[in-house]
Amino acid sequence: MTSSLTRMVARALLAPILVVALAILVKGYANVGDGFAAGVVAALGVLLQVVVFGREAVAAALPLRWAPAVALVGLGIGFAVFAVPALLGDAPLEHAPAPGVSPVHIGSLELITAVVFDVGVFLLVLGASVAIIDAIAAPGEGEQ
Amino acid sequence: MAIAIGWSAGGGGFGVAWAPTWDLRLAFELDGLAALYGVLAAGIGTLVFLYASAYVPRHLAHQERSRREEARLHGAMVLFLVSMLGLVMAQDLIALFVFWDLTAVASWLLVGYDRHNRDARLSALMALLVTAVSAVLMLVGILMLRAEYGTVQLPELFAVAQESTTVTVAVALIAIAALAKSAQVPFHFWLPRAMAAPTPVSAYLHSAAMVAAGVFLLSRIHPLIQLDARLLDGLIVIGLTSMAVGGLLALGSRGLKRILAYSTISQYGYVVTMLGIGGAAGAAGACFYVLGHALAKSALFMTAGAVTEATGAKALGEVGGLARRMPLLAAGSGAAAAGIAALPLTIGFFKDELFFKAALDRGNVLGALAVLGAALTFAYMARFWTGIFLGAPKGELRPVERRLIWPVALLGALVVVGGLVVGPFADLARDAAVVTQRGAVELEAAYHLDARAENLMAIGAYALGFALFASGRLLGAPLSVFSRLGHDLGPERAYNASIRGLNRLSNRLHDIEVRDLRGRLIAVVVPGAGLVALGVAVTPTDGAYRTGALPAADVPLVVALAVCALAALAVPFCRRHLLIALALSGVGFALATTYSLMGAPDVALVAVLIETIFALLFVGVFALLPRDVLRREARLRAPRSRKLRDAAIATASGVVTSLVVWSAFSRPVPREGMSDRLSALAPEAHGKDIVTVILADFRGLDTLVEITVVAVAMIAVSLLLRGKLRG
Structure with missing residues (x-):
């Protein structure tokens, strides 16, 4: 059993870690970071919870068993960004808007398909890492 | 069927640029050549699927395997069919190469279907190695063409290619891959071994699809082969040698499927010879020959499978007198055998007529060799069919499903129909030959009741063939000597020796590298460090190793x-x-x-x-x-x-x-590299962080592949940790 201080810190850190991951993700195109880094940060946040509280407690609070599905959704987004332009007659992975065209802004956030691709990478890295963490933390057949 | 309809509607094509930076386009076109080979692959494929649906459950039952393994065979067959269709329609050499290798992989799965059987596994490996290693030569040839002319699009290449040493070498490399796939001498040894596959697989791969892919490729790049007469002559030599070797070995063998395998080598030898003769006559003959042969040979393979299922016999001499007991099978396979032996009233007669005509165009010597080859074919086909269906009845007869019989009868009927109404078949072949020849081609197939040279040659071939067949017992001893010599000194020995050598080398490296962690690290680090040290030693020291001031900012x-x-x-x-x-x-x-x-x-x-x-x-x-x-x-x-x-x-x-x-x-280094160009482009891509822009945009394809790898790794790790991979 971990100490109460560790548990308190871990509990308090989860939300900030996820926010940081999200920031790294959406700001990645203009600032430091990208989908991969964001995915790893978020996965480390989950790992901290698993180490401190144990898998059972975390599985009750967070949807760990959906991790593989999240990863596959991320892969699907990546392939969609790859394939949709090809179906529309452009080269595969051609990003919109085209060079020189001004993208839509939400605050300082620019809406471009490259960010969508990065979201796919983020979901894949997060899902795959959490799935592996979950598989390692799950009790094996001979244990318990 | 859809292919036939599509082609009669005028063909068509489409193209997708899949890596425009490298000018790679996924261009497909259903032209005459693609239609011919596509119809064969899909049509015979359909019949083989029906046949397999009856054969494979029996096959699995013999080996006490689960019925569920049936799906694996059908899956691999579908993969093969799809990659074959992609191959024949590809207009881009790189795409063609990819489909080429896909067919090799699918054939590996199919030949090695009985994976508990060591012989089947080794045979599958041999088929894969011979066809895939030679495919690397093909890739080299393709890249040489690309370096020379800057394109891998076939229509563009045909337009610009000139005779030159580079083109000759490149085309020769591609032709080697094609000859290996068509099991021509000296690569023929993999085909008889591949008979370890279940019979439907042999009926498909070794009549209409896998080996046909080789001559298809030769036909596809024929405009490039024509640039150098030496290449054409080389094809004639290889084709004639394969005809002779395959025919003699077929005449000397006893195994049913083995005879057919050697026959395939010999028959594709005919086609390669005709492609080497070239010209309108050669092109037309080659295309027609592939059509006639595929129909008849797949029927014969299915016959062999049905006979083995009904009697348990796998070789001549273990079986006899089946004609009265299985009349439909006897009739169907009789028509098919007559087709291969080129008797009149079958489609085969015309294939040999065109062959003789093309050979005569190149002189009397070639004409005489063609008659000898046809005589060998007549002899071993006669021996095959009479050995199974005539003579004294032998052995028990088990009932077999009708689906093992009627595909043979249907194909046999087609062979006869082709002999009576040759028009549609000739049209299909002519349209294919037009693509090969890049010009108008006359394909005239008809019976002429006169003493023209082709007719005399055919009669000569029958007579000589019958003489060979009748003197079968006398020929037995020399033929077995020939076959043993081929086995002891032939290329299969070289193949086995090189495989053993590679295995030994691999074991040595394995001993050095994987013994312990230290050894593994040393194996990677020491050669790397040696190379770096070598680089330091040979670099001129002029201007290197300077020192400078240390600014406060650093x-x-x-x-x-x-x-x-x-x-x-x-x-x-x-x-x-x-x-x-x-x-x-x-x-x-x-x-x-x-x-x-x-x-x-x-x-x-x-x-x-x-x-x-x-x-x-x-x-x-x-x-x-x-x-x-x-x-x-x-x-x-x-x-x-x-x-x-x-x-x-x-x-x-x-x-x-x-x-x-x-x-x-x-x-x-002066900063004028890729990095600067990419940095300049980043604002164009709406990015301010160059690394992210590279990952998601400029090198997005790499990232896509990488995340796919991550996903696969996730699945593998999960399976490993849950113990699902045991077994």
């Missing part, structure tokens, strides 16, 4: 590097495992700091994350290991000699690395 960098060096120095002096791990991650974090100080924040971020993961991994592993094991290991002391040796290696590599870094920084 002091933090120096401090970070010093911390890094100190942490690295601390590693060998730590005794406890946790301390070693912490010192190592200290090195990593200090390095990450230097990255961030040198204007690479993205790299620094990833470095920090990776270091965090590794630190946690180490701590986690130590937590799992028993305490006393760790303590005992930490107390172990290495002998003094080993310590000295390790220290010497570490010092040497450290000194060399320092020299490399020092000399590299003494001569900064």
